[in-house]
Amino acid sequence: MSSPTAVPRTRVGLAGRPRLLGPTTDLPGGGRSAPLRVPHGHPFFFDHPLDHVSGMVLLCAALDLVETDPAAPGDGWRLHTRLDFPALCELGRPVSVRGTGDGAGPDGLRVDVTQEGSTTCGGVLRWTPGTPPGGPAVRRLDPTPCRAELLHRARADNVLLGVPDEQEDAITWPVLRAPHDHYLAGSGGRAHSTRSLVEAARQVTTMLFHHVGGRPADTQMIWLGLTADLPYVCRTEALALRWWRTRIRGSRFSVVLDLLHETTGRTLGGVTIDVTAVSAAAYRRFRQRAADGGAS
Template identity: 35%
Template sequence: MGILCEPSELDDCTPVPHSATCRIPDRAGQPEGPVTGELLVDTNHSFFFDHRLDHVPGMLQVCGLFDLLSEAGSDMDGVPGRRLRLSLRFTSFCTLQPPPILTATRLVPQVNDLWSVDVRQHGSSVCAGRIDVLSGTLEPPPSLEAGTRGSASAPAEVVHRHRPENIMIGAARTEADEVVVPVMVPARNHYLRRLSRDAHDAAALIEAGRQFTTMLGLMVTGMPVDSHLVWLTIAADLPLGIPHGTRLWLRWLRMPDSGPKVRFVMDLLDADRRRLGMLVSSCLVLNDADYTTLRTLGGQR
């Protein structure tokens, strides 16, 4: 896979690495200031645009911010003994043009891994929040029962993915008080394994949470599978560097919620049902008419 789009006319930019999602201007002489980059949007990308979209998906914005922090020296590559904590809000739709601008600012000078982040377009913020990479994680024992591509995937229509290789959760196990899905391991050549070949990548875990949010949103609202899911917020506290040999699950404990705005708290579990982390995600579940109205009003959420 090549870079996500043709280079823009930005001056003094570093070369774009393989599968990068952003281009960062040369920071020579400005090592301590905010880090800024341009989000690269390729509507032919097999993961971010595996079906037609009229906007920049939230996962591309998340991955762009991760790549921006990695280029700025943050330890985002899944080294064991670290945790990722983030809280992001998608405030409006990010359109396909012009290229969005990513910014990350250290919250504490000289400390690389505490960041305030922002995605801006047309002079306004479309996504903002905080991303921290911290020391300390629970390392589970290895298991031979990882959710490999040989496991049964969730139906594509309930996670809003078209390509089977992009489905990151397995079929749901539904009980009276909980819904549980296995976390799938991306194929070896998949985009979500570009940074960490042998461990669960943070972006892959967040995508699994986003797909679980989509599945649950349709489930609790009773809306048809072709409804529009509009991502509103994502918060996470996740361990980094867990090997793919460790089987992981996402669990939602049932709580009353009917929509159209729904919120889910999801626990990340190992095979022994130990809680390793969590994701909290909210979205709107809309029919065609309500989605069109939201877009007509400028997409403010």
């Protein structure tokens, strides 16, 4: 992949991360692929029971594949992506992560995650030079973290949102920096990473369905799509996610979020997560049908 040389690239620190990919193989005609290694029991990815491979695992595996390239993006770069999740990725079955230049442009990678011939995640990751956010790097007051159960998390160290500021037209959540030794920490624990910002957006989406949409706590949310324009590494702590109030109705919904510099109010990027929300009973029926179909 080619890139401008004026902006230095510093690799995102990989210390402490589970290896989500097996050995990488070069593909004929360009590109590379690797088997997925599902991190069973990992304190971030599996801090609560899951009956499938989560969208966060697939996203992080795709980013890991990007980072196998010596010119992988890092400080001073932005990630632009659109990923679709057409099917759940099942536990206990082989998964392949493949990256090619097909239709991705000179500074992008087309990523497809496949399982038994079917795509479970696919889209383009593209990166461009960015500019550091202006304003104070450290927030003045430490926010009170949200309760983990509101975000479908069990461990407090996986909570990336502070208690929200609710206004008539918008709700804003302070984004907490992951602990320095956490999987999501960027650049050796001194920064936010693309991974942590997407996880924070996922947590907002989860909280919205319960807090604003009034859905029961056992409602299951399944990713359908992810669109993001985010810093690959962001060293300021003073970040927030803002959601402009809209009606949450029906089983499918797109949560559109702005990433802000909390002090200056400057927009630093954005994330949209498309989800479907189903009751616990409906989800059990859906999973049973999938199991019956897989056994036939």
